[in-house]
Amino acid sequence: MEFPFDVDALLPERITVLDQHLRPPARRPGTTTPARVDLQQQIMTIVDELGKASAKAQHLPAPITSASRMQSNRHVMYVLKDTSARPAGKGAIVGFLKVGYKKLFVLDDREAHNEVEPLCILDFYIHESLQRHGHGRELFQYMLQKERVEPHQLAIDRPSQKLLKFLNKHYNLETTVPQVNNFVIFEGFFAHQHRPPATSLRASRHSRAAAVDLMPAAPARKLPPKRAEGDIKPYSSSDREFLKVAVEPPWPLNRAPRRATPPAHPPPRSSSLGNSPERGPLRPFVPEQELLRSLRLCPPHPTARLLLATDPGGSPAQRRRTRSTSEEQVLSQDGSGEEAMHTVPPQAPAPPAQSWTVGGDMFNARFIRNLQERRSTRPW
Numbered sequence: 001m002e003f004p005f006d007v008d009a010l011l012p013e014r015i016t017v018l019d020q021h022l023r024p025p026a027r028r029p030g031t032t033t034p035a036r037v038d039l040q041q042q043i044m045t046i047v048d049e050l051g052k053a054s055a056k057a058q059h060l061p062a063p064i065t066s067a068s069r070m071q072s073n074r075h076v077m078y079v080l081k082d083t084s085a086r087p088a089g090k091g092a093i094v095g096f097l098k099v100g101y102k103k104l105f106v107l108d109d110r111e112a113h114n115e116v117e118p119l120c121i122l123d124f125y126i127h128e129s130l131q132r133h134g135h136g137r138e139l140f141q142y143m144l145q146k147e148r149v150e151p152h153q154l155a156i157d158r159p160s161q162k163l164l165k166f167l168n169k170h171y172n173l174e175t176t177v178p179q180v181n182n183f184v185i186f187e188g189f190f191a192h193q194h195r196p197p198a199t200s201l202r203a204s205r206h207s208r209a210a211a212v213d214l215m216p217a218a219p220a221r222k223l224p225p226k227r228a229e230g231d232i233k234p235y236s237s238s239d240r241e242f243l244k245v246a247v248e249p250p251w252p253l254n255r256a257p258r259r260a261t262p263p264a265h266p267p268p269r270s271s272s273l274g275n276s277p278e279r280g281p282l283r284p285f286v287p288e289q290e291l292l293r294s295l296r297l298c299p300p301h302p303t304a305r306l307l308l309a310t311d312p313g314g315s316p317a318q319r320r321r322t323r324s325t326s327e328e329q330v331l332s333q334d335g336s337g338e339e340a341m342h343t344v345p346p347q348a349p350a351p352p353a354q355s356w357t358v359g360g361d362m363f364n365a366r367f368i369r370n371l372q373e374r375r376s377t378r379p380w
């Protein structure tokens with residue numbers, strides 16, 4: 001990938017590590033140094049163009065990597081340049097790998113929720129003309145070494161088939177632990193823990209002492225053991241949320257929920273939250289939590305009715321998400337349910353037997369998993 005400026009001089013090392021500051025690396029002695037602001041502009045151009053090329057390669061409707069998104073997130077990009085070919089003496093870029101730590105709620109093999117903060121593979125691209133030449137592996141190895149992390153400790157944000165094959169070939173990663181979000185984790189994710197290096201991405205977010213003494217278990221760090229079910233976000237934040245479009249679900253889920261009080265402005269969407277993009281034609285967006293909410297407002301399925309009849313009050317976990325107060329809290333767009341964006345009065349006081357809720361550890365996980373499978377967003 002070529003640029004109208006001297007990439008070779010701009011990025012002296014074969015692999016350059018860029019963080020949110022997008023600082024141009026120190027130049028080789030003897031190289032003429034343009035104004036720093038120009039150099040940063042060149043870095044931003046490279047990041048933007050790489051992001052576009054990656055999106056195109058993955059058939060995404062918009063880039064998930066750009067200079068502005070880098071600046072607003074604590075992600076790290078490993079950029080590989082071509083040291084052999086020097087078209088017009090200016091060098092070229094081979095590809096990049098973007099990683100970042102994210103708080104996720106992942107299911108283990110017993111379908112229990114675990115709040116962890118693993119290093120995530122967020123975007124990965126090697127120029128089409130150079131794929132299957134070992135460049136991807138070179139970048140990946142460099143990142144693993146720099147971040148001091150093992151491949152099975154990573155979470156992958158909606159991997160492509162090529163990436164799944166890549167991980168299988170080079171790191172024997174094959175068996176996944178099924179999740180209800182779009183992150184993929186592999187067998188062994190929960191088995192090993194590691195201490196991040198002081199110079200790694202994680203350590204740069206915390207004081208050195210904290211990195212050494214207080215966080216011995218990252219990246220697959222189990223956070224406080226058990227949180228109330230209502231606090232758990234079944235859909236962990238993904239970098240690809242802003243691209244999300246939904247496949248239309250079957251009736252009655254395809255009915256947009258009515259709002260008693262339409263908000264003056266649509267709620268803001270975070271650029272760093274949510275799920276991964278659909279790889280298909282664009283459809284009107286129906287947020288996941290709104291689907292869940294409309295389901296809660298639906299009459300129960302006969303089976304659910306039967307279940308409720310055998311347990312009239314329902315378990316405390318099942319009741320947890322049913323509001324009995326005069327207002328129902330609307331879940332926030334990121335699915336957290338922690339921040340109420342606005343409140344609406346109840347549509348009608350429903351008798352307890354009609355109030356079918358999504359809740360309870362196993363029930364919740366299985367239900368959301370079924371829903372997710374229906375949406376066909378997972379790569380397997």
Ligand SMILES: CC(=O)SCCNC(=O)CCNC(=O)[C@H](O)C(C)(C)COP(=O)(O)OP(=O)(O)OC[C@H]1O[C@@H](n2cnc3c(N)ncnc32)[C@H](O)[C@@H]1OP(=O)(O)O
Binds near residue numbers: 058121124132163
């Ligand atoms: C979270 C995310 O980022 S998902 C998005 C991942 N990125 C993409 O899908 C973009 C397009 N693909 C690419 O940019 C590259 O193919 C990458 C980044 C996935 C891998 O980089 P490469 O330099 O090609 O990998 P490298 O040469 O080290 O390893 C090759 C192996 O990767 C896998 N692979 C690479 N390309 C392909 C392909 N077209 N089809 C199937 N497998 C492939 C194979 O296992 C291959 O081994 P093989 O040639 O013996 O079959």
